Amino acid sequence: MLPTQTFTDHLLRPEGDAPRTLSERAYLDVRQDIVCGRLAPGERLRVEHLKDRYAVGAGTLREALALLVSDALVTVEGQRGYRVAEISLADLKDLTDTRVMLETEALRQSIRLGDAAWEAGLTQAFEALTEAEQRAGGLEPQRWEMANKRFHEALIAAHRSPWSKHLLGVLYRHGERYRHVAIRMGATQMVHRDVHDEHTSIYTAALARQEARAALALEAHIRLTCDILMRHAASRPAAERREGAELGLPA
Numbered sequence: 001m002l003p004t005q006t007f008t009d010h011l012l013r014p015e016g017d018a019p020r021t022l023s024e025r026a027y028l029d030v031r032q033d034i035v036c037g038r039l040a041p042g043e044r045l046r047v048e049h050l051k052d053r054y055a056v057g058a059g060t061l062r063e064a065l066a067l068l069v070s071d072a073l074v075t076v077e078g079q080r081g082y083r084v085a086e087i088s089l090a091d092l093k094d095l096t097d098t099r100v101m102l103e104t105e106a107l108r109q110s111i112r113l114g115d116a117a118w119e120a121g122l123t124q125a126f127e128a129l130t131e132a133e134q135r136a137g138g139l140e141p142q143r144w145e146m147a148n149k150r151f152h153e154a155l156i157a158a159h160r161s162p163w164s165k166h167l168l169g170v171l172y173r174h175g176e177r178y179r180h181v182a183i184r185m186g187a188t189q190m191v192h193r194d195v196h197d198e199h200t201s202i203y204t205a206a207l208a209r210q211e212a213r214a215a216l217a218l219e220a221h222i223r224l225t226c227d228i229l230m231r232h233a234a235s236r237p238a239a240e241r242r243e244g245a246e247l248g249l250p251a
Contacts, residue, residue, distance in 0.1 A: 026056045026064035034073050034084055035177045037184060045074065045082040071170050073177075089233060092178050096226040099171045103222065104215040106156040106164050111211040114158035119207060125154035126203045133196045145176060151199065155206060155218070175225065182229050193224065 019025035030050070033039045051061045065082050068074035075083050110118065125147070132147035149172060156165065198221045205214035 022056050023060045023063035023067075026054050026061055027067045029054050030061075030064055031068060031071070031073060031173070034068070035173060036180050037177075039084050041084055041087045043084045045084065047081070071173060073173065087177065087181065089230065092226050092229060095171060095174050095178070096223055099168065099175060100219050100222050102164055102171070103152070103156065103168055104219050106159040106161070106168065107206065107218055108211045108215055109160070110156045110158040111206055111209055111214060113160065118154075118158040121157055122151075122154045122203065122206065125151045126199065129199060130196065133199075149176075151203075155202065175222070178229065179225055182225055182232070185229075185232060193228075198224075 019028055030039070030045075039045070045065065047058050047061050047065075051058050054061060054064075056064075065074055065076075069076055069082075073085050075085050077083060114122075129144075129147040129151045132144045135143070152168075152172065153165075156168070159165070198217070201217040202214055202221060205211075205217055
């Protein structure tokens with residue numbers, strides 16, 4: 001059992017399950033607002049104000065914020081309270097490199113260890129993701145995000161390291177945060193990207209037990225959001241690139 005099991009149970013439960021407690025509901029609601037940008041990077045999180053916004057007591061909200069500190073989505077400043085974690089291009093690159101290192105190895109191990117049940121679970125997740133990508137022209141981002149997360153989890157489901165799965169769950173949320181930044185800033189319009197084709201390449205190689213090809217396809221898929229944001233930042237006029245203002249990202 002992980003030493004931080006109390007704080008990681010929320011990561012190991014299936015996405016979309018109803019929250020079991022008020023603190024878990026508050027955690028999920030605040031997390032979604034951070035990931036989607038409704039709570040801005042660096043924003044002060046005042047418990048006395050937010051408890052009304054999320055309709056919970058101050059103690060319950062502090063429990064939720066403690067979970068978010070463990071996710072590195074919130075920082076605590078001693079006696080000065082909580083803030084939304086900052087984001088930056090340097091952080092995005094580090095996040096991407098770390099996720100590639102952990103997730104591609106987890107995929108390789110999963111391909112080696114996966115049995116018929118793993119193949120069936122992966123196929124089910126891929127089919128659900130395909131449906132979400134085709135449904136309503138992609139106008140249901142939350143549905144897609146849930147299906148996307150389940151697909152990535154299914155890829156590494158046969159990997160036997162709880163630590164890897166825990167850390168990848170945290171990294172996934174940070175990656176999702178940057179995806180929302182890319183969408184808000186219009187960075188995704190700079191390149192033609194067929195996400196379904198990317199997922200198909202990963203799925204086909206994994207199911208064929210071609211671990212090297214699957215790992216390379218997964219790495220390219222993970223790195224693309226970082227590459228898109230880096231290119232978008234570089235394309236902005238120098239005056240707008242001061243302190244990362246082109247993406248709302250501090251340098």
